[in-house]
Each structure stands twice: as structure tokens, then as C-alpha cells.
Amino acid sequence: MGHDMKFALREGGLAELGLTELGGKALALLRLGQFGLPVPPWFAVPPSAFTDSLTSDLSAALASQDLSRLNSALASLRPSEEVRAEIEAALRTLGGDNSRFAVRSSAVEEDSTQHSFAGQLETFLFVIPESIPGKIADVWRSGFSERVMEYRRQHGLSLAPLTAPAVLVQKMVNAFVSGVAFSSDPVSGRRSLAIVSAVPGLGTALVGGEAAADVFKIDRSGTIVDRAIVRKNICHRFDPNAVEGVSAVALTDAEAFKPALTDEQARAVAELARRAAHAFGQPQDIEWAIEDDQLFLLQSRPITTLRDLADPEGALNLWDNSNITESYNGITTPLTFSFARYVYEGVYRQFCRILRVPENKIADNQGTFSCMLGLIRGRIYYNLLNWYRVLALLPGFTVNRRFMEQMMGVRESLPAEVVGQLKQARTRDRVLDALRSVHMVAGLALSYIRLDRQIEDFYARLNEALAAPDPAFADMRLDELVTHYYKLEHQLLSRWDAPLVNDFFAMIFHGALRKLTARWCGDENGMLANDAIRGQGDMISLEPAARVREMAAVACANPKLAAALRDAPLAQIVSDIRQDPEFAKLYDAYIAKFGDRCLEELKLESETLRDNPLVLLRNIGEVARVSAVPAQPRDTALADAEQKMRAALSGSPIRRRALFWVLRQARKRVRNRENLRFERTRLFGTIRRLFLEAGRRLQAMGKLDDARDVFYLELPEVLAFNNGTATTADLHSLVALRKQEFASYSKLPAPADRFETRGAVCHAQTYSSTETNHKVAAEGEERHGLGCCPGVVRGIACVVRDPRNARLPAGCILVADHTDPGWIMLFPSASGLLVERGSLLSHSAIVARELGIPAVISLPGLLDWLRDGDEVELDGAAGIVRRVAGKESHA
Numbered sequence: 001m002g003h004d005m006k007f008a009l010r011e012g013g014l015a016e017l018g019l020t021e022l023g024g025k026a027l028a029l030l031r032l033g034q035f036g037l038p039v040p041p042w043f044a045v046p047p048s049a050f051t052d053s054l055t056s057d058l059s060a061a062l063a064s065q066d067l068s069r070l071n072s073a074l075a076s077l078r079p080s081e082e083v084r085a086e087i088e089a090a091l092r093t094l095g096g097d098n099s100r101f102a103v104r105s106s107a108v109e110e111d112s113t114q115h116s117f118a119g120q121l122e123t124f125l126f127v128i129p130e131s132i133p134g135k136i137a138d139v140w141r142s143g144f145s146e147r148v149m150e151y152r153r154q155h156g157l158s159l160a161p162l163t164a165p166a167v168l169v170q171k172m173v174n175a176f177v178s179g180v181a182f183s184s185d186p187v188s189g190r191r192s193l194a195i196v197s198a199v200p201g202l203g204t205a206l207v208g209g210e211a212a213a214d215v216f217k218i219d220r221s222g223t224i225v226d227r228a229i230v231r232k233n234i235c236h237r238f239d240p241n242a243v244e245g246v247s248a249v250a251l252t253d254a255e256a257f258k259p260a261l262t263d264e265q266a267r268a269v270a271e272l273a274r275r276a277a278h279a280f281g282q283p284q285d286i287e288w289a290i291e292d293d294q295l296f297l298l299q300s301r302p303i304t305t306l307r308d309l310a311d312p313e314g315a316l317n318l319w320d321n322s323n324i325t326e327s328y329n330g331i332t333t334p335l336t337f338s339f340a341r342y343v344y345e346g347v348y349r350q351f352c353r354i355l356r357v358p359e360n361k362i363a364d365n366q367g368t369f370s371c372m373l374g375l376i377r378g379r380i381y382y383n384l385l386n387w388y389r390v391l392a393l394l395p396g397f398t399v400n401r402r403f404m405e406q407m408m409g410v411r412e413s414l415p416a417e418v419v420g421q422l423k424q425a426r427t428r429d430r431v432l433d434a435l436r437s438v439h440m441v442a443g444l445a446l447s448y449i450r451l452d453r454q455i456e457d458f459y460a461r462l463n464e465a466l467a468a469p470d471p472a473f474a475d476m477r478l479d480e481l482v483t484h485y486y487k488l489e490h491q492l493l494s495r496w497d498a499p500l501v502n503d504f505f506a507m508i509f510h511g512a513l514r515k516l517t518a519r520w521c522g523d524e525n526g527m528l529a530n531d532a533i534r535g536q537g538d539m540i541s542l543e544p545a546a547r548v549r550e551m552a553a554v555a556c557a558n559p560k561l562a563a564a565l566r567d568a569p570l571a572q573i574v575s576d577i578r579q580d581p582e583f584a585k586l587y588d589a590y591i592a593k594f595g596d597r598c599l600e601e602l603k604l605e606s607e608t609l610r611d612n613p614l615v616l617l618r619n620i621g622e623v624a625r626v627s628a629v630p631a632q633p634r635d636t637a638l639a640d641a642e643q644k645m646r647a648a649l650s651g652s653p654i655r656r657r658a659l660f661w662v663l664r665q666a667r668k669r670v671r672n673r674e675n676l677r678f679e680r681t682r683l684f685g686t687i688r689r690l691f692l693e694a695g696r697r698l699q700a701m702g703k704l705d706d707a708r709d710v711f712y713l714e715l716p717e718v719l720a721f722n723n724g725t726a727t728t729a730d731l732h733s734l735v736a737l738r739k740q741e742f743a744s745y746s747k748l749p750a751p752a753d754r755f756e757t758r759g760a761v762c763h764a765q766t767y768s769s770t771e772t773n774h775k776v777a778a779e780g781e782e783r784h785g786l787g788c789c790p791g792v793v794r795g796i797a798c799v800v801r802d803p804r805n806a807r808l809p810a811g812c813i814l815v816a817d818h819t820d821p822g823w824i825m826l827f828p829s830a831s832g833l834l835v836e837r838g839s840l841l842s843h844s845a846i847v848a849r850e851l852g853i854p855a856v857i858s859l860p861g862l863l864d865w866l867r868d869g870d871e872v873e874l875d876g877a878a879g880i881v882r883r884v885a886g887k888e889s890h891a
């Protein structure tokens with residue numbers, strides 16, 4: 001039988017035994033010993049010894065899995081004669097008859113990363129050799145106690161099959177001082193800070209809560225950063241006459257306030273805890289003891305609380321979606337994110353080159369450029385600190401940092417922690433940076449002179465790249481589709497210079513116009529500047545709204561078609577459209593030009609109007625509901641604004657000429673900005689169609705269940721599958737895993753609009769807001785935001801959270817969290833616009849101004865305040881929104 005049991009002595013035989021034979025504690029001691037840590041001699045009695053000790057009655061009770069019957073039968077349990085003989089042999093190996101031992105459990109799940117089972121099973125100290133077999137039986141019995149079963153129930157652990165724990169027998173350390181230590185702070189989460197708790201005598205006084213402990217906090221360098229020496233009234237000492245071998249001893253006043261450890265001993269214990277953590281590859285909670293100036297490690301277990309606790313000393317990242325949610329709202333698929341991340345990396349590199357950042361600086365910041373975006377619970381965020389770091393690369397940053405932050409639209413100054421990471425500018429650095437600034441300004445001036453020609457060249461290159469391919473995508477092989485993607489990447493994605501330069505100057509001139517009108521014309525609320533850049537008829541963003549009105553006017557004369565547009569299924573609508581040649585011509589022309597413009601159009605997975613035009617058709621039907629579709633009223637705001645500016649500067653012709661020059665530049669750049677955004681739509685539409693065809697090829701190969709599953713692959717994965725550089729060809733399993741994970745994101749709370757993370761971004765983070773007033777309380781009847789188009793209008797709020805199924809009654813006030821260019825189809829039905837997010841240069845603000853729709857944007861907490869059906873009044877000049885009556889009152 002001894003050969004079958006293979007008693008687990010520390011000095012031999014352990015390599016053959018695993019967790020089921022040794023249990024958690026013994027397996028931990030084995031590993032610690034292998035790493036050379038000072039563990040007292042020990043051996044483990046495996047569960048097979050318990051099985052070999054069972055009588056027939058006990059075996060029957062165990063097989064029944066009846067806990068009551070088993071506990072009754074276990075009262076007579078004793079190790080068998082053969083087991084006792086092996087125990088005695090093992091004890092002689094550890095120290096003979098004069099030694100005393102600790103006998104404790106070592107269950108399979110005990111001291112695991114998930115469950116500690118702390119205090120649930122029996123432990124015996126200072127046990128004499130002849131009493132050890134009986135104590136082993138007591139530990140076996142404790143494994144079936146009601147206390148253990150309740151612990152298992154509370155933690156969702158299985159109650160069957162019932163089995164006894166392994167038992168650990170260890171030579172007892174008669175400690176002069178002992179305690180516990182954590183290799184990392186389990187409360188704050190600081191992985192660099194070890195916590196040592198110490199009491200005089202045995203650790204039972206600390207574990208049992210009878211004595212307070214001195215606490216030392218030691219950092220990685222060995223510095224004791226904090227110590228708390230407390231009054232210790234008692235300590236536990238070995239007492240051979242005590243029932244459990246331990247007695248409480250009162251301490252004198254001098255002993256009570258004496259530190260339990262010297263500083264050197266505290267550092268040694270902290271280092272021991274860290275060595276245990278290195279042995280297991282994760283933070284550890286250890287029990288330790290010192291006898292005759294020798295430090296021993298008695299037990300080690302994982303610190304389970306740290307698994308879901310971020311390290312506050314981890315690298316800081318600041319995430320914000322306020323300027324990107326218009327393009328990428330909600331959960332985004334892996335293909336879209338990986339493509340957007342690649343595009344943003346390239347765009348910011350190009351931007352730095354345009355602003356004359358040296359190539360060596362761009363190369364040195366590869367990690368910054370590649371992480372401009374992050375994906376948090378499936379949602380895209382700006383990595384603001386990397387944005388700041390790119391800003392710090394620009395010439396002139398050291399000379400006038402705050403001005404550049406304002407110029408670039410940064411809401412808050414550079415965080416102090418990031419400033420500390422930047423090289424502090426010396427006088428020589430400032431001089432060199434000033435010279436580079438002059439070079440940058442000269443380069444920008446030259447770029448501006450060339451900009452109109454540059455935009456013409458960009459359009460020519462774009463039209464060539466987006467021309468219908470031959471063969472068509474539908475006829476291309478997968479490798480041909482990949483080759484065509486690389487062509488688009490070379491022709492456009494890596495040469496997006498004209499839109500970048502134009503966007504930069506649109507921001508500069510729009511900001512300059514607002515400042516000049518405020519200073520010279522008394523335009524305190526900025527509405528004069530807003531009105532002055534309105535009325536540009538050649539802005540392509542306005543064309544969809546005009547075409548919707550035109551189609552609605554035709555449908556209005558055909559009641560059957562108008563009714564079908566509002567209520568019929570798509571197939572029926574398409575059939576009815578073909579019965580009206582005039583409407584069909586307008587509709588086909590709209591799809592041909594704007595078929596790629598859809599809701600969330602920068603998400604590659606979004607359905608375009610080519611795929612599903614129902615949202616367009618429904619809203620044409622709603623506009624056609626009125627007896628006659630009115631033409632868009634003539635907008636006089638631009639002429640009125642110009643007249644006010646001339647009147648304000650009638651006595652200063654130089655200022656007047658300067659202001660109108662800035663006005664002309666702002667108009668041109670804002671117009672070009674909107675028009676170039678449409679070209680971006682065309683490019684993304686082409687990329688979308690290309691990858692859908694790639695999905696069809698992968699589906700035909702049996703690699704995907706559905707062509708649209710391609711959106712759950714990352715861009716490099718699709719390319720690598722074709723190029724032979726993929727690390728996995730099992731795309732089916734990869735997609736299934738991603739679908740499951742992304743489906744879970746929709747069930748989790750959405751991260752805040754702005755939040756911080758520390759350390760590993762995707763683990764142990766709360767993603768909760770760092771702004772104390774990030775939401776306005778949903779009470780009170782008035783809100784203030786940014787007015788972006790004047791006019792006072794009252795109407796019924798139509799809150800749109802998902803525009804795909806939105807049907808706006810004519811004359812309503814459209815209320816939304818954000819809008820993107822695809823929302824333009826809804827604008828003709830609205831008499832006013834309220835948007836929770838956005839800026840004066842966001843798409844919703846620009847289009848509302850051009851269409852003359854009174855609008856207020858940047859209204860924090862708007863969707864928490866207003867409900868669908870509330871009656872509201874908005875003042876688009878003052879930026880004031882007032883709830884006139886709630887939905888119930890209005891009804």
C-alpha cells in the first residue's frame with residue numbers, strides 16, 4: 001500500500017504528484033521550495049490515505065453523498081494501520097520524537113486564485129508526533145462540515161463528489177515574532193508597495209483578531225514609506241500545558257509599544273513576499289515567522305482582491321469620445337476600428353509633416369501615432385494623452401503651449417503628469433523651437449497659397465481612384481480585391497493632404513472670424529459670425545435635403561405613392577416607385593449620388609441606402625404628408641449679417657477689409673470642409689463594398705458563415721489571410737469568439753464620455769467619468785447650450801435615439817444625442833434641432849445654419865431631460881431651450 005500512496009515528502013516523490021494529491025497549500029509549498037524560499041520541512045498526506053482508511057460502512061456513506069449520514073459515520077474515522085505506519089516514518093524524516101508539528105488542511109480549491117477557504121477547515125499547532133494521526137482524521141472530518149458546505153454554496157461551488165482534503169504536516173516554528181505580508185497593497189492596488197503586519201509571538205493572535213499588529217509599508221527600493229506602531233497588549237506563546245498548545249501572555253507597557261520588527265527585518269519580510277510573488281507570477285499573501293533570527297515562510301496564497309483592481313500607479317490614459325462620436329457612435333466592429341485606427345495614424349503623421357515636424361521626431365513617436373484611438377467595450381475613443389503628445393511635437397509648442405491648445409480646440413490644458421513626461425524646455429530649446437515655428441508658418445503660408453490647386457489635384461486623384469474598377473468587385477478574386485485595396489491605400493489613404501490642410505485653415509479662420517466680430521462688432525454670443533458664413537448654395541451637404549423636398553413634392557401629387565412611402569413594405573414601395581416615372585428618375589439619381597451616405601456612414605458595417613433605402617423613403621413620405629411641400633424659404637441672414645458688420649466698421653475701412661477677407665476665407669474653407677467630407681463618404685463606401693466582396697469570397701471558401709462576418713475580422717487579419725502571413729486560418733472560430741464578446745458589450749454599461757484608466761486599459765477599469773459635473777441633473781425647465789442658427793420655434797420634441805427607424809412628423813423639433821451626415825434625410829421634417837453633443841463646426845451645426853433650421857447644440861444631459869412628446873421652445877440665437885409642457889400635460 002505504501003507504494004500506491006506515495007507519501008508526499010518535501011525531499012522526494014513530489015514531482016509525480018499534482019493538485020488532486022497535494023491540494024492547494026502543499027502544492028504552493030512545493031513551488032516555494034523549488035525556488036529556494038525558506039519553508040519549514042513538511043509532508044502531505046494525500047486523499048488516497050483517507051480512502052484506504054475507510055471501513056465498509058464509511059464507504060457506503062460516502063457513496064450515498066448523504067452529508068448527514070456521512071458525518072455520523074465519520075465520528076469513528078481513524079487512519080488505517082498501514083497509513084499510520086507511513087505517517088510515523090514520514091515524521092522521523094522531519095525531526096523525530098522531540099519535535100512538534102502543525103497539522104492543517106490542503107484542499108484542492110483552498111488558497112486558489114478564486115477562493116481562499118480561509119478558516120473553513122481545521123488547523124492544529126504544536127502537535128506531538130503520537131497525536132498526529134488523530135489530528136489528520138480531524139482535518140479529514142472538517143472537510144465534510146456544514147461550515148464548509150455553506151461556504152461552497154455561497155460561492156457557487158459544487159457539493160459533489162464529496163472527498164476529503166489532503167493534509168499538510170509541517171515542522172512547527174516556535175516564533176518570537178510573526179505575521180502576514182502582502183507583496184502588493186490589497187487595498188489601494190499599488191503593486192509596488194508591500195504591506196507587512198507583525199505581532200510578537202505566534203501569528204494566531206493576529207489571525208484570530210486578538211491582537212493589533214504593527215504595519216510597515218515598503219516600496220520596491222526597500223524604503224519604508226509608512227509605519228504604524230500600535231499598542232500590543234498580548235501575544236501568543238507556546239504553552240505545552242494549554243489545550244491547543246498556545247496561551248495568551250500579557251505584555252508590559254515597554255513591550256506593548258516596542259516595534260515588533262526592526263526596519264531591516266521588515267524589509268526582509270517584504271522581500272520574502274515579493275520572492276513568493278515571483279515564484280507564482282502573481283501577488284501573494286504570505287504567513288511568516290521568525291525563530292532564532294531565522295525567517296520562515298509558512299504559507300503563501302494569491303491576493304484574490306487584486307485581480308479586479310487597477311494599479312493607481314499604472315500608466316495614465318485619458319479617453320474622450322466627444323469629438324469622435326459623430327463619426328463612430330456606439331459599438332463598432334473590429335474591421336471598422338482597425339481601419340479607422342490605421343487611417344488616423346496615417347492622418348496624424350501627414351498632419352505633422354504638413355506642420356514641418358522633423359521626420360526623426362515622427363519616427364521616435366511611433367507608439368504615439370499608432371495609438372491615437374482606443375476601443376473600449378466596443379466603442380471608439382480618442383486617446384487624449386497621445387493627442388496631447390502629438391500636439392507637443394508641433395513647432396512653437398514650447399514657446400506658447402496654451403495658445404496652441406486653444407487653436408487646436410483642446411478643452412483642457414495639458415495634464416501635469418504628462419507635462420512632467422515631456423522634456424523641459426531650456427532657453428536653447430525655446431530659441432530653436434521659435435525658429436522652427438517661423439519655418440512652420442512659412443510652410444503653412446505656402447500651403448495656403450497652393451491649397452486651391454492642391455484640392456483640385458486631390459479631386460482628380462480621388463475620381464481616378466474611385467472610378468468603377470475593371471473587372472468589377474463582384475468579379476474579382478480575393479487576391480485581386482486585396483490588391484485593389486492596396487491601390488486605394490497608396491492613392492488616397494496615405495495622401496489625404498488637401499482635406500487636412502483645408503480643415504486646419506477652416507478651424508483657424510472660423511476662430512479668427514468669431515474673435516474679430518466679438519472684438520470689433522460686439523458679437524458677444526457669436527451669432528453674427530454664424531450668420532455671416534451661412535447661405536453657401538454650393539455646399540453638397542445641403543443637396544440631399546433639397547432632393548428630399550423635391551421628391552416629396554412629386555409624391556404629394558400621387559397620394560397612393562405617398563401612402564406607400566409611409567406605410568408599405570419596401571418591396572411594395574419599390575414597385576410603386578416604378579409606376580411613377582418622374583419620382584423614379586429623382587429617386588434613382590439620389591441613390592446614384594448619395595447611395596453611400598447613410599447613418600453612421602464611417603462604420604464599414606453600416607447598411608447604406610443602396611442596401612436598405614427604407615429610412616429615406618419613409619421620411620420622404622412624412623414630408624409629403626402635408627398638402628403641399630413648401631419651398632425652402634429665402635434666407636436673408638447672410639445679407640443682414642454683412643450689413644451689420646459694415647455698419648459696425650463704417651468708420652474703419654482697414655478693419656472692414658480685413659474682416660471681410662477673413663470672412664471670405666472662412667466661408668470657403670467651411671464649404672470645402674463639408675464637400676471634402678462627402679468625398680470621404682465616397683471613399684469609405686468603396687472600402688465597404690470591397691470588403692463585403694472579400695467576405696463573400698471567404699464565405700465561398702467555407703471560412704465564414706456569412707459575408708458580413710468579415711466585419712468581425714481586423715483589417716490586417718483579412719489582408720494576412722490572403723498574403724500568407726496570418727497566424728490563424730481558422731476565421732470561423734475567430735469570428736464566433738468576437739461575435740460573442742461584442743454581443744456582451746451591448747449588455748454592459750456604456751463607458752463614460754470621458755474617463756481615465758491606469759495600467760492595462762482592458763482590465764480592472766471602471767470606465768466611469770472623471771468629470772464631477774459631466775451630466776446636468778434632469779430637473780428644471782430650462783437649459784443653455786450653443787446657439788448655432790437663430791430663430792425662436794416651439795414644437796413637440798421627437799427624441800431620436802436610433803435614426804434607422806425614425807419617422808419624424810412634419811414640424812417637430814428633432815432631439816438627438818449626436819448627428820452625422822446620414823441624418824440629413826431627417827432634417828426636412830424638423831422645424832428645430834436640439835443636439836446633446838457637438839461644436840459650431842460639427843456637421844449638425846453647419847447644415848442647420850445652411851438650411852435655416854433654428855438649432856441649439858452642446859446641451860449636456862439633454863436626452864436625460866427631454867422625453868419624446870414634450871412641448872419645447874428653443875431660441876437658436878441665445879442657445880436657450882425651455883420645456884413648455886411635459887408629454888402628459890401636452891396630451
